[in-house]
Amino acid sequence: MHDLRFRWIASGAVMLAAQVATADDWPQFRGPNRDAISQETGLLRQWPEAGPKVLWSVEVCEGYAAPVVHTGRVYFNDYDRKSRTWFVRCAALEDGKALWRFSDKKRIRANHGITRTVPAVDGKYVFSLDPKCVFHCLDAATGEELWRKSLVKEYGSTIPAWYAGQCPLVEPDRVVIATGGRAVLVALDKATGSEIWKTPNPDKLAMSHVSVMPAVIGGVKQYLYNTLKGPLGVAADDGRVLWHFPWKFNVAVPVSPVVIGDDRVFLTSCYEADTVMIRVRREGDTFSAEKVFSLSPSDWNSETHTPVVYKDHMFGVGKKRRGLFTCLDFDGKQVWTSKGKASFGLGSYLLADGMFYVLEGATGMLRLLEANTSEYKELASAQLLDGHDVWAPLALSDGKLLIRDMTKLVCVEVGQGK
Template sequence: MSDSIAVKLSASVSSVIALVCLTWWLSYNPTARLATHIPGMDNRPTESEASKLRAAEADQVRIGEFLETYASTQPPALRGEWPRFRGSKFNNISTEPVRLASTWSEQGPKQLWSVALGEGHAAPAVADGRVYVLDYDEQNKGDALRCFSLADGSELWRRWYRVRVKRNHGYSRTIPAVADGYVVTIGPRCHVMCVDVESAELKWGIDLEKELGTETPLWYTGQCPLIDDSIAVIASGGNALLLGVELATGTIAWQTPNPKGYQMSHSSVMPATLFGKRMYIYCAKGGIVGVSAEEVDRGELLWESPLWNPSVMAPSPVILPDGRIFVTGGYGAGSALLQVTEKNGGYAVDELMKYKPDGGMASEQQTPIFYQNHFFAILPKDAGVLRKQLVCYASDDITTPVWTSGTTNRFGLGPYLIADGKMFVLDDDGVLTMLEVSTTAFKPLAQAKVMDGTDAWGPMALAGGRLLLRDAHKMICLDISAPSS
């Protein structure tokens, strides 16, 4: 009897428990403790923030990240070099003993090779039989330091990194510097890279925008790096006016303070010796400056002046032995002649003259050549009746030309250099002109169309009788040496 009651009681308890559980289950709201949040309140980024994060990730630059090699053998070590912007002596004058031809056939000099390049104006440096160009790879969206054989144009290797650059009169601009077993480059958006010349090993890189607060110029970086005493000298603007970086380690050896906030221009730093003092001279946005290049006080600001401060400038300063400095720029800037003097243990800067583009010696893009106490250049498009003509001015009268090339010989924004008593000038359309270097008259020797010539503005390079030229899309190598006797 008791067992029967126990069974019935157990069944009743089980029924009650089951009923309670069923009631709880039916009444339970699983979302009762969930809080309703608007987007952004659940620790997720908003769409705007997510977009910025994606952009930042895409814009993250790993300088020198990739290496591609194409040849296992070393190129022939041909004679001659053009190791930096404006050549070995920073003056666009070759002093190599190679004799050059004085005339050409109608087809022009023999083309030895050609290579396709990304759209731009970056020009080559040459050393030890190698040609270095900081190209922009439009397909992979990256700056690419490309190394070619001077002998045949074959590509040996390329060291590159991804960086987003919008087309703006092409992409690339600058010329590498080669010295002491290293090659240094500056990309369109201020990325500095140092690479071993033979192995292509990445040594170091600096993002000037992010690390030094540099403001990239309007048409990207036009400044070409300078190597001096195993130091890469860069005019960064931003947190430092100039800085020196050890080639071997990437350590910043010195910085020039920048309290006045000078900014990077399209111009390049030029080394000079004035009054027995080695210095770096630079046309910044904000003014022209002289910084010590001596070991004892390297990086110290020696002098500065606001007397030359156009909004846009590409040509570099031309320094004369007597302390005069010729500066020029495009877009209406004209030119100025400044005088640096020693004064009271320091330096003073005075303006000797200043004029508009039609007032005398001027240049829009290329840096004029100073040779035999005369200036040679192509006048800018706003120079009046002499626009785009090749001209020669005596250094003691830069407002009256000694000679001009005439209205039938206009050259646009093209480059030029001097070698073996001759001057070589490339016009916008790819026509190469050779003339005798004369301080009395325009004396053309030969002329030929050698390139298609779309925006053929990149500076020339000459090494061992081989002339390297480029237009917006292609680089060619011409043999301009004299025939062997």
């Protein structure tokens, strides 16, 4: 795992390169390294009876949009049904006080929630994709809109069913987003939004709910994306397709590709599609992908969230039995599950300080699990949210855990406090 991170740092892909980022930031979907792992330490391993301290909470519109944190500021997407306005909200991490709010009037009807995208912040810009696939670039300090792009108009994207679900990827010199339609992925200039490259789309791949994942495979920096017709790798420097692995997914693909080591990619999805582990090989300038193994949904699959790679294992909430938290090895064998202990529905999770923070999707119960590869071990639990559909990803920064349900975003002190 650590190797991987170093490789990413070495390849300059990671947020550390951004000007004011600190180790404590959670600047994008799945955190600084897009792996749902926080580098923080010294977090509480036991909680008081009443659960960890709730610092603040704000009302949010129904949806699954998680916040990000950058230099003590929280950014998240929201919507107001009465005034029919879409927002990017910025608040202080310390007390939840509103700092600015970008609004854009548009009609978005709730379709199993409204908001489900996470912005990406690099200290200067905030990038956010709204439910109707308009891509906004805002000034991180003021919330002023610098540019916007309607992916539908510019790239002929089809707004996915249940609206956009992808979270933009910020790189030091560009922002990468999947469009479908006339391109698969595009890299845009952060300051102007002008196109740096686009990936041609002869197969007419549609935009999925997957977020683009950076990886280095065969020594080549690439962006991984998954579609209904299987995953592909795109060269980071010019956007050409390096490899494509045809695989049939059903209805929607919300789970992002999981990079394992330097050549394997784990792909799982919902609607009873088979999960597959592939190996990507480089021979000269050409890449090829082949199946290592596949799992039927009756074996294991994850429906919405992307598993976490840690200690040479994968951890994630599987679909079976209403969401068993599972530890899998890289051969797809289940090492342990939470069977008989807890069911997490479609709850999300992140890893920090050797512990998993896992939400129960149906009830909002937050459970703290020891991240080990031998057994399910719960350290603490707390009911901080109300069910139902607590499906949003979590965010952790500066000992503060940000979690949300369908009505509120809550900030909880899980560190030692100051």
